[in-house]
Structure formats: C-alpha cells, structure tokens
Amino acid sequence: MKKIIHLTINELDHEIAVEPNKTLADLLRYDLKLTGTKKGCDTGDCGACTVIMNGDPVNSCLVLAVQTNGSRIETVEGLSTDEGIHPIQKAFVEKGAIQCGYCTPGMIMSTKSLLDKNPNPSEQEIREGISGNLCRCTGYTKIFEAIESLRS
Amino acid sequence: MLLPKFEFHEPGSIKEALELKKKWGSTARFLAGGTDLLVHLKKKIITTDHIISLQRIESLARITAHPDFVEIGACATMAAISETPVIQAKFSALKSGVDNIGTHLIRNRATLGGNVCNASPAGDSLPALLIYKALVLLESLDGKREVPIEEFFKGPGKTDMKADEILTGFRLPNPPVHSGAHYIQLGKRKSSEINVVNVASFLEFDPKTKKIIDARIALGSVAATPIRSLKAEALLKGKIAEETSFYEAGEKARFEDCKPIDDFRGSAAYRRAMVGVLTKRTLTTAFKLAGR
Ligand SMILES: Cc1cc2nc3c(=O)[nH]c(=O)nc-3n(C[C@H](O)[C@H](O)[C@H](O)COP(=O)(O)OP(=O)(O)OC[C@H]3O[C@@H](n4cnc5c(N)ncnc54)[C@H](O)[C@@H]3O)c2cc1C
Ligand code: FES
Ligand code: FES
Numbered sequence: 229m230k231k232i233i234h235l236t237i238n239e240l241d242h243e244i245a246v247e248p249n250k251t252l253a254d255l256l257r258y259d260l261k262l263t264g265t266k267k268g269c270d271t272g273d274c275g276a277c278t279v280i281m282n283g284d285p286v287n288s289c290l291v292l293a294v295q296t297n298g299s300r301i302e303t304v305e306g307l308s309t310d311e312g313i314h315p316i317q318k319a320f321v322e323k324g325a326i327q328c329g330y331c332t333p334g335m336i337m338s339t340k341s342l343l344d345k346n347p348n349p350s351e352q353e354i355r356e357g358i359s360g361n362l363c364r365c366t367g368y369t370k371i372f373e374a375i376e377s378l379r380s
Numbered sequence: 381m382l383l384p385k386f387e388f389h390e391p392g393s394i395k396e397a398l399e400l401k402k403k404w405g406s407t408a409r410f411l412a413g414g415t416d417l418l419v420h421l422k423k424k425i426i427t428t429d430h431i432i433s434l435q436r437i438e439s440l441a442r443i444t445a446h447p448d449f450v451e452i453g454a455c456a457t458m459a460a461i462s463e464t465p466v467i468q469a470k471f472s473a474l475k476s477g478v479d480n481i482g483t484h485l486i487r488n489r490a491t492l493g494g495n496v497c498n499a500s501p502a503g504d505s506l507p508a509l510l511i512y513k514a515l516v517l518l519e520s521l522d523g524k525r526e527v528p529i530e531e532f533f534k535g536p537g538k539t540d541m542k543a544d545e546i547l548t549g550f551r552l553p554n555p556p557v558h559s560g561a562h563y564i565q566l567g568k569r570k571s572s573e574i575n576v577v578n579v580a581s582f583l584e585f586d587p588k589t590k591k592i593i594d595a596r597i598a599l600g601s602v603a604a605t606p607i608r609s610l611k612a613e614a615l616l617k618g619k620i621a622e623e624t625s626f627y628e629a630g631e632k633a634r635f636e637d638c639k640p641i642d643d644f645r646g647s648a649a650y651r652r653a654m655v656g657v658l659t660k661r662t663l664t665t666a667f668k669l670a671g672r
Contacts (some may be wrong), residue, residue: 229387231388247385248385248386248387248388248431249382249383249384249385249386250383251383251418270381270422271381271419271422271423272415272419272482272485272486275483275485278485284459284488285484285485285488286485286488286489287485287486287489290413290414290415290418290419290486290489291414291489292388292411292414292418292431292433294388294390294433295411295414295433295435297390338485356484357484359483359484360482360483360484360485360486
C-alpha cells in the first residue's frame with residue numbers, strides 16, 4: 229500500500245505517495261526525474277547515490293523513501309543558481325576532476341557536506357570526506373586538487 | 381536491484397513496536413539504519429512481509445552518561461557514538477571500532493544495535509563491546525532482560541535475541557582508573573573493508589607495583605563469533621605490565637585461543653600470525669593509555 233510522505237527536496241516542498249519498497253534513490257530518479265543522483269552498485273559501496281539528508285551525507289540507495297517523511301534532502305540539482313554553477317562544480321570542471329562524470333554528483337555532494345561542516349579541511353580530512361565515493365577514472369588526484377582549491 | 385514488496389510500519393514507542401512484532405511474528409523484521417537489512421533484502425538473502433522501522437522511537441537513539449556507566453541506545457548511529465564526549469573520553473576502543481565501520485556515509489545511518497544483531501564474526505564494534513563488558517538490554521511485552529555480551533553471540537548472524545524481543549541498548553560500566561583499551565582492525569584498505577583480523581584489548585594495572593590487575597582481549601574474524609581470548613587474559617593477570625608480557629599474551633592468543641579459517645581474505649596461518657601481532661600491539665597501546 230502506498231504511503232503519503234512530505235519532504236523538502238532542494239528547498240521545495242513535496243507531498244508524494246510512495247511504495248514502501250522504493251528507495252530514496254529511485255524516488256529521486258524515476259518519480260521526480262532528478263537523475264543527477266546516480267546508482268552504481270545499489271548496495272552502499274560506491275557512493276554514486278550520495279545525497280544530503282537533514283545535513284548529513286547518506287547513500288540514498290540504502291534509505292527507503294518512506295523513511296524520509298519530514299526530512300530535508302539536498303541533491304546535486306540544488307547546487308546551481310541563476311548566477312550559474314556552484315563553486316564546487318566549477319572547481320571540479322577547472323581542475324579536470326571529471327572524466328566520465330558518473331561519480332561526480334556523489335563526489336560533489338560529499339564535498340559539499342565536508343566543506344559545510346569544515347571550510348578548511350586538512351589533507352587527511354579531505355581524503356576521509358570522499359572515502360565513501362569510488363571513482364574509476366580520475367585516480368582521485370584531480371578530485372583531491374579540486375577540493376583543496378576550495379579551502380578557505 | 382528491486383526490493384521485495386512489504387508493508388511498512390513506523391511505531392512511535394517500544395511498546396507499539398513490540399505489539400507489531402508480536403502480531404506479525406517471524407514475517408516481520410525491525411529496520412534500524414538499514415545498511416544490512418536493505419542489502420540483504422536486495423540480494424534476496426532474506427525476505428520479509430513487514431518492516432517495522434525504529435527510527436521514530438527517540439529513546440532508542442539516546443546516549444546517556446550515568447555516574448557509573450553509560451547507556452547507548454540500540455539505534456544510536458556510529459557517527460553519533462563517535463562524536464559523543466563520554467565515549468571519546470572513556471571508551472576510546474569503542475570509538476575506534478565504530479569509526480572503522482564502512483564509510484562515513486554508512487556510519488551516518490548504521491546503528492550499534494544493527495551491528496550487534498547482524499552478529500558478523502568480523503563486526504567492527506563487537507570486540508570493543510566485549511572488552512568493556514557491555515550488557516545487552518532486551519525487552520519484550522513480558523518484560524526486560526539483560527544478557528552479558530559474551531553470551532549474546534551464538535554463531536554467524538545468530539544471537540540470543542528471541543523472536544518477540546527488541547534490542548533496546550547497551551550498558552557499559554565505566555572503566556576503572558589506571559586502565560586503558562585499544563582496538564585495531566586489519567583489512568586490505570583503509571575504508572569500507574571486511575576485516576581479516578580485528579582485536580580489542582583492555583588492561584588495568586597497579587601503578588605502584590606495575591602489576592596487571594585485569595586484562596580482557598577480544599578477537600574478531602577468527603571464529604564463528606567474536607570471542608574472548610581467555611587463556612591469554614589469564615596469563616597476563618599478576619604479571620608486570622611490559623612488552624614481554626604482551627608478547628607472551630599474543631603468542632597464547634595466537635596458538636591457543638583462536639580457530640581461524642582459510643578464505644579469500646587471508647589464510648588461517650596468516651590470521652593466526654596477525655592475532656599474535658595485534659594482541660601485542662593493542663595491549664601495548666592500552667598500557668600507554670592506562671598510564672596517562
Ligand atoms: C558498504 C557497507 C560497508 C560496511 N562496512 C562494515 C564494516 O566495515 N564493519 C562492520 O562491522 N559492518 C559493516 N557493514 C555492515 C553494517 O553497516 C553494520 O552491521 C551496521 O552496524 C548495521 O546496522 P543497521 O542499523 O544498518 O542495521 P539494519 O540493517 O537496520 O539491521 C540489521 C539487522 O538487525 C536487526 N535489528 C536492528 N536493530 C534492531 C533492534 N534494535 N532490535 C532488534 N533487531 C534489530 C534488523 O532486523 C536486521 O535483521 C557495512 C555495510 C555496508 C552496506
Ligand atoms: S548506488 Fe548507492 S552506494 Fe552505490
Ligand atoms: S569520473 Fe568516471 S567514475 Fe569518476
């Protein structure tokens with residue numbers, strides 16, 4: 229039986245009827261067409277599905293949509309404004325931190341959460357901050373450099 | 381990957397959760413962080429008709445410091461436990477255990493109760509719970525029950541919890557003065573790795589005589605459940621706290637207290653060797669911390 233949930237996604241309020249067995253990742257991608265959030269493994273290993281839930285980054289493939297009733301969700305689509313893309317997105321582009329781009333939305337959401345909590349992370353803290361996100365292309369060096377360039 | 385169809389329940393109290401569990405019996409499962417349950421459902425390792433979410437029961441997520449002990453709610457997340465001052469100050473081996481679970485994304489959801497109910501021999505929080513003498517707090521509609529953690533694990537994925545019970549939390553007595561503890565897990569990489577061997581040690585000593593008053597050692601990934609290394613512990617009591625004693629304890633743990641197996645993560649012989657090394661190292665650090 230579908231359940232009605234209320235949640236905020238990128239500062240927009242939603243009221244949605246969801247099947248209990250639908251994950252947050254699938255709700256975002258298939259029902260709301262917010263396909264910026266990717267699915268790689270669907271089992272918590274790769275971080276492609278990272279979104280920020282009530283201030284904390286989580287694997288949206290391991291959260292049921294019904295569990296997000298009353299929550300605040302931030303996805304990669306919420307980052308850009310009328311002025312253009314977000315400084316994190318800009319840094320990733322400029323430093324060549326994107327190759328195929330599949331890991332990028334998750335990587336950027338982890339970076340956002342890291343910098344929101346700690347605007348000046350150490351090398352170690354940067355590495356830990358993206359340790360839940362796998363990238364098969366870049367070898368991480370350029371991603372690391374992009375985040376490093378954002379330190380205040 | 382599709383999840384099977386199930387009905388979703390979101391009780392607001394422990395009593396309500398227990399009533400639902402009683403009603404649906406073995407066709408219902410509790411959901412805490414979901415990092416084991418949802419993966420197992422997706423991989424079709426288990427099935428369920430009803431999911432009873434515990435996330436709206438606030439009391440289950442609490443961590444409270446009392447004068448003589450700390451109580452950690454079953455649904456406290458690994459991230460919350462790691463950030464709690466009393467855990468950092470008095471239960472550093474537990475902090476390091478929970479910090480080693482998965483990735484920070486997983487730790488924002490995964491709960492201590494879920495790690496214990498999952499009862500993996502390699503579970504990262506379990507050795508620390510063993511050396512701190514945690515009591516497992518269980519509740520059913522008939523009443524409450526407390527089980528020492530070393531009696532709780534019955535095999536891989538098997539525990540002493542009954543079908544009509546819920547795990548409400550853990551009670552950890554404050555460690556005595558002049559004591560210290562440490563945890564080390566050995567995996568193949570730093571993040572998100574299933575352990576090859578994981579060891580926690582606790583040591584209490586008399587600063588006047590340097591003699592060891594009490595020692596507890598817990599070994600993970602070398603038997604069907606996490607286990608205490610009782611012979612090594614017995615050997616340590618009364619000995620002078622120094623490197624040679626720690627080495628001897630490591631040898632005892634390695635040859636007499638564990639029954640590791642060969643698998644693709646490591647051979648039994650390698651695991652044994654590492655039990656020796658990690659036992660000695662965790663004891664050495666525990667002793668350093670005890671002397672502060
Ligand atoms: C990518 C990834 C990496 C991981 N890495 C590690 C690791 O490094 N080390 C490690 O030890 N584990 C690891 N895990 C396993 C898992 O994250 C932990 O075991 C976690 O602590 C489980 O907690 P949970 O709250 O998510 O449990 P859930 O999945 O919600 O529940 C697990 C089981 O316990 C039962 N349960 C939960 N709470 C209660 C309760 N209060 N009362 C009764 N029954 C209950 C559930 O019904 C279910 O059967 C990893 C998992 C993933 C997906
Ligand atoms: S898709 Fe969620 S972690 Fe890989
Ligand atoms: S850019 Fe291809 S996976 Fe990271």
